[in-house]
Amino acid sequence: MTGDSGQVIETTGLTKHYGQVHALTDLDIEVGDGVTGLVGANGAGKSTLIKILLGLLEPTSGGARVLGHDIATEGQEIRRLVGYMPEHDCLPPDVSASEFVVHMARMSGLGASAARERSADVLRHVGLDEERYRPMGGYSTGMKQRAKLAQALVHDPRLVFLDEPTNGLDPAARTDMLGLVRRIGSDFGIAVLVTSHLLGELEQVSDHVVVLDAGHLLRSSATGDFLEQTGSLLVEVVGGTTERDRFGEALAAAGLTCRPRGTAIAVEPAPAGVSVHDLVRDTAADLGLGLMRLQPDRRHLEDVFHDDVPLGDPIPGGGPRG
Amino acid sequence: MADRAGVIHDLGYRHYDGPRDGVATIARTLFVTGLRHAFGLGRSGKSKILPFLLLGLSTLPAAIVVGVVTLVGLSDLPLTYAGYTNQTQLLVSLFAAAQAPVLFSRDLRYRSIVLYLARPLPAYVVALTRWASLTTALLVFTVLPVLVLYAGGLLAGLDVSDQTTDLLKAVALLLLVSSMLAGITGFISSVSLRRGFAVVGSIVALVVVPGVVTAVQAIASEEGAEQVGVAAGLASPWSLTNGLASAWDAGVEVFTPPEGGWVVAYLAVAVLIAGVGLAAIVARFLKVGSQ
Structure with missing residues (x-):
């Protein structure tokens, strides 16, 4: 894996307060290559963290580097190198996935023919076949999630943020999506930061897991350590x-x-x-x-919450344990 | 990838190491896409109907005028270029009201704006580009019939220098009114994300308010309170444009023409409306981007 200087994501004392609401508190995390799971209940600060890393939100204090670029000064360079799949619906219903992904590729700076070629490739990888030519308004949740994933990958990013990619999927589609996430990290060679509130999912696909609780870092360690004997x-x-x-x-x-x-x-x-x-x-x-x-x-990843977490008393900056 | 040994039926994932455009080129791509979308190009067949119907309706009288001028052999156009747009302002307003939501509401309503903002273009550039697309679309919409008139007039043998001066005056006024209309309708559409509300709001701002202003001006002129009418003219983009056109002798009659300092005030307010509209759109996009 990468050394200290080659971390994909590094945050130091990252803090974000919205008035009285403390979304993130003094967060120090490091994320390397491969698939990293970001786990936390709803409202734990996962989406806030991703938006700060994309340079869309300014942190209250602290800083972070993404792929070696400072979020405070080089947001544009970061957004050139990363892909983002938001948690919420973000697809216009009146265009087809094919047109939309081509447009998004162009918005990332690909030329017209490169955009078309890459879109066709990526849509095939995410498993949208004939339906790619239909307006997205008629898509099932599973198809929408695939289209959202395609637009995040179309410009061949070096890192993708996948915010709750399995949200709303039935079990079979969920398994497919997790398989895709796994492939993005291994076969495609793209670093992945994937969030979920379901620990069991990330257990299957992540190399590394970061656990957030109410804006604090609970733990950050290799998935294997969580599943310790x-x-x-x-x-x-x-x-x-x-x-x-x-x-x-x-x-x-x-x-x-x-x-x-x-x-x-x-x-x-x-x-x-x-x-x-x-x-x-x-x-x-x-x-x-x-x-x-x-x-x-x-043990299972869930045990982190069941056993290790003294409720109301999170471990600030807790490093790898066990 | 040379080092990737894929099986023959699956090329595997291929990386892209070709060129990537800079912000200026990406913004230009977005601008062109927006301009096309404003006319329904690159969208569904249904969405082409309204813009082209309106464009046809606003160009048809120009074609008829040209026909009459040619057949009858008039020595001058029966109306000026600026005067022509004054006559078709309802169609221009409807076009702006109907098409602004295409450029401003869609991205915000379906939240695809987030996908733009996660890409290299900063939020303010996205907003500026959208505004530029709509302004240009409005300019195309208004200049096209005027050009038909101009070309027809020249073919009918009218004086080239007179006609060109008139045309340039009209184009300058159209640029001003287009940027105002784009600022107003763009802002309304980026706030009221439901298309229907955006259209109604824009129609109120571009049709109802100017109608009220004209009525006030007519009454003021009748009652001899010219200054009230001139001051009322500051309240709508069309009365500003028409007031300026009349002061500039571009062939538009208004009930209470502005004079002296009022002309400067009209111009200043017109620029201000365009600027404030644009700034409000940018602020709106920045706010949505950080949500």
Whole structure:
């Protein structure tokens, strides 16, 4: 990944107050290449942060650099290099996606023929086929989101801000959109800052996750760190709940603390000196049960909110933990 | 990308490393697009009907006048160029009222303005460019029939230098009135985002108010209170333009013609209206851009 000087986004003490409302407070974050998830409840300051980074809003204090350019003085240069997909609807209903994306490409400085060529390419990548020639007023939410994404990518930006790209999508469309976001970061080689209030989504696509809460930074670390191993094991044997219970009781008898979870058994870290893996294997062999699954128990991104956040007492500037 | 080994049926994502235009070129592209959209070009077939119908209606009398001048062999046009626009001002007002929302309401109403502002053009340039598109569209709309008249007049053998002087006076006045109308209707359309409200608001400003002003001027002239009529003329873009045309001897009759210091005041107020309209549009775009 990029070093300190090559960060895609760097903010230092970024603060934005609207009168009494503190949208962002003393935010220090660094975002590198790949897909970065920006997570927070509605009103946590995600959209405000993006607008400041685009140079559309002035911060109350603090500063930021995007792709090496200062937001205070080089907003125009930044807007040349980034793409933005807003959260809200922003498509005129009376033009087709094809015409609109070409126009937006030209507004980013592409010549007429380059704009047409890139639009056709990008619309294909986002999966708008024949419907690209129809007025956008008749589009489904999924198609609108694709058109919005296409206009953000058409000028081949080096960084895209995707504000809630999965908003309003049904599960299948949501999966498609997340796949696209993943591809933009990996195959297209464009850095992505994607926001969502659903942690589970970002867990699937992000390399790095930044968590905002009421304008404060809660955490910023690699997705892997969030999904850190708890030291527990998940074990599953062939059969149903009867087998599961038999196996669990045997493990408990051998001195392990276990509890059922779904069709599996969660085995808590054993006291020192006990090899859990060996014990599980031997117990299964003794009972004649087939071991189906044996894996480290990972936490989910949601746990950041459930466990780590003492409500009303956010961790200011909290760095990577665990 | 040379280093990207794609499979044959999928080229993969291709980067763009060609030239990128600067702000001036992007603004020019936006200006041309806006000018075309004002006439419904590059938009649906339906949206071409009204602008071209109005353009036809305002050009038709010019064609008829030219025909009459040629057939009858008149030595002069029955009306001046500035006088012609005075006669068709209702059509000009309707064109401005109907087409300003196309340039100013759409982006704001559907919030696609955000996509413009996330691109290199600063908000004030977008606003200025929109205003320039509408002003130019209005200028084209008003100058075209005048040019038909001029060309016809010359073909009918009228004096070239007289006609050219008259034409230039008219074009200067049209430029002034176009920038005023664009400032007024542009601002109204950028505030009232519903097309219907914008059209009605613009018609009030461009048709009803000038109508009231003319009535006041007529009464003032009748009652001998000339100064009241002249002062009332400051209240609408059309009365300003017509007052200036009359003071400039461009062939427009008004009930209470401005004289002396009033002419300067008329010109100053006309420039002020255009300037304030433009500034208000810019302020509006800047405000929306930061939301």
